[in-house]
Amino acid sequence: MAGRGVKQQTMSESTLETETETETETGTESESSSVDPKGGGGLRWLEKLSDVPMGKLPPHLEFQRTHVECKADAPLHTDTIQYSGAYASLGVDNSVRMDSFCDNFRVEVMRLTEDDMEFDMIGIDPALANAFRRILISEVPTMAIERVLIANNTSVVQDEVLAHRLGLIPINVDPRLFEFAGNNTPNEKNTIVFKLHVRRKPNEPSSVKSNELIWSPKGSEFLLASEDSKSADTSSKPRTYTSFTCRQDSLPEFSNNAIKVMENILIAKLGPGQEIELEAHAVKGIGKTHAKWSPVATAWYRMLPEVVLLQEVEDEAAEELKAKCPVGVFDIEDIGKGRKRATVARPRGCTLCRECIRGGQQWEDRVSLRRRKNHFIFNIESTGALPPEVLFTEAVKILEDKCERVIADLS
Numbered sequence: 001m002a003g004r005g006v007k008q009q010t011m012s013e014s015t016l017e018t019e020t021e022t023e024t025e026t027g028t029e030s031e032s033s034s035v036d037p038k039g040g041g042g043l044r045w046l047e048k049l050s051d052v053p054m055g056k057l058p059p060h061l062e063f064q065r066t067h068v069e070c071k072a073d074a075p076l077h078t079d080t081i082q083y084s085g086a087y088a089s090l091g092v093d094n095s096v097r098m099d100s101f102c103d104n105f106r107v108e109v110m111r112l113t114e115d116d117m118e119f120d121m122i123g124i125d126p127a128l129a130n131a132f133r134r135i136l137i138s139e140v141p142t143m144a145i146e147r148v149l150i151a152n153n154t155s156v157v158q159d160e161v162l163a164h165r166l167g168l169i170p171i172n173v174d175p176r177l178f179e180f181a182g183n184n185t186p187n188e189k190n191t192i193v194f195k196l197h198v199r200r201k202p203n204e205p206s207s208v209k210s211n212e213l214i215w216s217p218k219g220s221e222f223l224l225a226s227e228d229s230k231s232a233d234t235s236s237k238p239r240t241y242t243s244f245t246c247r248q249d250s251l252p253e254f255s256n257n258a259i260k261v262m263e264n265i266l267i268a269k270l271g272p273g274q275e276i277e278l279e280a281h282a283v284k285g286i287g288k289t290h291a292k293w294s295p296v297a298t299a300w301y302r303m304l305p306e307v308v309l310l311q312e313v314e315d316e317a318a319e320e321l322k323a324k325c326p327v328g329v330f331d332i333e334d335i336g337k338g339r340k341r342a343t344v345a346r347p348r349g350c351t352l353c354r355e356c357i358r359g360g361q362q363w364e365d366r367v368s369l370r371r372r373k374n375h376f377i378f379n380i381e382s383t384g385a386l387p388p389e390v391l392f393t394e395a396v397k398i399l400e401d402k403c404e405r406v407i408a409d410l411s
């Protein structure tokens with residue numbers, strides 16, 4: 001009868017009516033005689049049937065809706081069922097509702113260090129989780145070296161390779177304190193200038209590291225090419241590649257907070273007598289333009305793994321199961337009389353390598369591997385410009401701005 005009630009919904013309305021009438025005649029469903037399938041209550045008449053789980057999916061469909069099942073050969077139920085009418089025939093409202101989202105959405109921080117964060121994002125759609133990942137990688141701005149003015153380079157590293165290496169050095173400064181330069185003149189609000197001038201003597205170390213990039217708070221010191229050729233005019237200030245109206249270290253945000261780059265990054269190696277003299281100008285940008293502006297080393301997520309033992313795994317089989325798992329998800333417990341039983345001790349560590357369900361059907365019968373579709377373990381590794389928790393809040397703000405733009409365009 002349970003299967004019959006569900007099946008009825010896929011039939012035509014006339015069939016439904018016939019079946020209901022039949023049940024009334026035979027007396028198998030005493031209440032159905034007072035229910036009119038054509039009545040104005042839509043599908044509410046089905047609620048009167050005790051064997052139809054109205055408003056709630058049967059367990060196997062609920063499992064398919066909320067879990068990816070990982071079999072030895074391929075995962076099952078990988079699709080996310082988003083459309084609101086997906087389970088309408090079962091009386092289940094599958095539409096996206098703000099109130100239920102607010103009730104169910106949670107963020108739980110599991111690990112937080114200066115440049116690394118792991119947190120659980122629960123009750124969210126994979127598309128949104130992926131939007132945050134993509135925004136973190138390519139749309140949260142940072143400062144990176146964009147222009148390199150090379151006065152002298154006698155090293156074996158070509159100018160363009162040198163400029164590329166400099167561009168990839170993370171700059172430890174809050175990008176929110178700066179403006180996008182665009183086509184504007186480089187000034188103290190949109191440009192940071194670093195100087196590098198190294199010349200190696202025979203007994204000095206050959207490596208040139210990022211620590212030797214020195215912040216120049218007054219801007220560029222290199223004269224514009226046109227200024228070089230001008231006749232000496234002592235009355236006006238010579239023009240350089242930037243137009244700072246004040247020193248950056250006179251601004252309150254930098255007065256006690258010198259701008260630095262990440263230390264100990266190898267830039268080049270110099271032989272005795274070789275020299276590099278250059279200016280590097282950093283501007284604000286986003287990872288979509290070039291990866292050097294990406295604020296994260298990585299931003300990634302995975303669905304929460306669930307490892308379930310479908311039957312007791314004991315003695316040698318328990319030992320074998322424990323040995324199969326390379327990350328130690330299983331443990332062994334003593335159940336007395338010299339016997340042992342496998343337990344799932346650390347399911348969160350499961351990498352879904354599927355080793356534990358390989359080796360024959362008996363292992364698939366013993367272990368079930370699943371992933372929750374709406375529970376994401378999110379990892380953010382910052383390059384150092386902003387702490388990872390700030391990066392995430394910046395990503396939320398960017399997504400919010402995008403949504404507001406879409407709403408404004410549609411209204």
Ligand code: SF4
Nearest residue numbers: 325350351353354356
């Ligand atoms: S899938 Fe791999 S990591 Fe996960 S429990 Fe099985 S053996 Fe361990």
